[in-house]
Amino acid sequence: MDFLMTTGRTIRQGSYVERKNTPSYRDEASCIRMNPVDMLELLVEEGDAVRVTGNGSSVVMRTKPDPMLPRGLVFVCLGPYANVLASPWTHGTGMPDFKTMPVSIEPTTDAPLPVSALMKECGGVPYED
Amino acid sequence: MRIEDVVCPFCGCLCDDLVVSVEGTKVLSVENGCTLATEKFTGDHRLAHPIRRTGGSWEKTTYDVAIRETAEILLDAERPLLYGWSGTFVEAQTIGVHLAELLGAVIDNTSTVCHGPSIMAIQEVGHPGCTLGQVKNRADVIVYWGANPIEAHPRHMSRYTTFADGFFVKSAFRDRKVIVVDIRETDSSEIADEFVKVTPGGDYAVLSALRMIVRGKGELVPEKVSGVTREQLFRVANICLSARFGAIFFGLGLTMSRGKYKNIRNAIELTEELNRHTKFTISPMRGHWNVYGSNEVFTWITGYPYAVDFSRGIAFYNPGETTSVDILRRKECDACLVVASDPGAHFPRACAGHLASIPTVQIDPHVNATTHLSRIQIPVAVTGIDAEGTAYRMDGVPIRTRQLFSTDYPDDVAVLGRIYSLVKEAKG
């Protein structure tokens, strides 16, 4: 199903921002909030994994119902999971379209990767402390 | 030991009323701060020593080796990018700009992916702003547009707006009207007197409609503008027009969505129209605690607030060309020094991928997403905890952060100063 994805800050994202290698940060940054009716149509429940695809890449996230979101709009806090899907084009302004990303979402049996593995996918070498 | 009047180095509110109890080099408790402040002060996840990567594995190294290799990487590069700067103090930012000039590098700060478009708009039409003290003491109408302060700046409402009693606003909660404009309901919109829900990408049109009403051309406004009814637009315009002092705060909901800096320009021009009737101000909700400082420092040294390219031997600024995301997308830079920020987490993946493919060095106290993309990371003291320095609050007020205790970590000035000296020596 097609959606519009938007991003922003959350208190939890801010709280864990200085420990991005932890499961708490991963859980928050890979949480995709969506309207409960949209979840019904996708046949997913809270905490189920979904594959989100956009801008030629895809990333696994976990769903959370959020009745405050209108249907068709999904929210992910800013961070490395949302940015897998962000286009680097800036329309000559320096600023990518972080707030309006067209994505498609489908249920999956995969699990969200840790941040270090996401960085490995784009050429990095994980550092484990 | 109980330390009073501690400054919080987290968000642009730069709260300066925290009380922190410390024992040795451990923070025991934080009073007055929000959750983010408590996490920041009590967080205990520092990188213990410098690290470097050769091929596919990481090893521990010394400050001497890490600093020397960083200088060599920067000297070897043809088009180095020095990025970040918002999470450190202005004295360190100053060294960064001088280093960029010496190297003929591009230096950019995190405004490039937050309020860069706001600055572009301000360069076009000016900035009718004011300090937060004015807002607290005078404003009876507050507008949050594309911002969610409860999550991003948790004490903004309690220190300056909705819940803060002021000299001329005796009972804030009763006397101040709060309008929230957003594409979705948030915790902040829940406590607003008026919530204006705009369809995504529709802010420019809504701002234009409000300008028309304020200008007396309301009869031309259609029944609905980007999901907002004509009736609500008139109601909002009337609340603004009947304000004694109105303050608009806008967030990334405006700078990052369609229209970018033109949205901000329209919002500033709405403020200007309102000023023909009453007093109105507009201010960006700056994110990082010292992102404003990075704009100040860059401007007072180079004339430009971010995205400054020294490759021509003079300072050159052209957002869209000299901005980090564009430089990385074009795979143009051949080395990157990241200071006090995390582009690995906050840039589009294609940009993170380029950082991994070039020698990237990070100066930061913590392991973050960029760590995995880097070749070297040099841990430093945390400003406001074990280092002190000046920062600028979101309204441009400079505040000196405090050092609560000292540790063995050098601060950003010490590390950057040594890199600068090595580069200077090599350049002659």
Ligand code: SF4
């Ligand atoms: S509102 Fe911002 S500056 Fe104030 S205590 Fe919270 S995080 Fe710190």
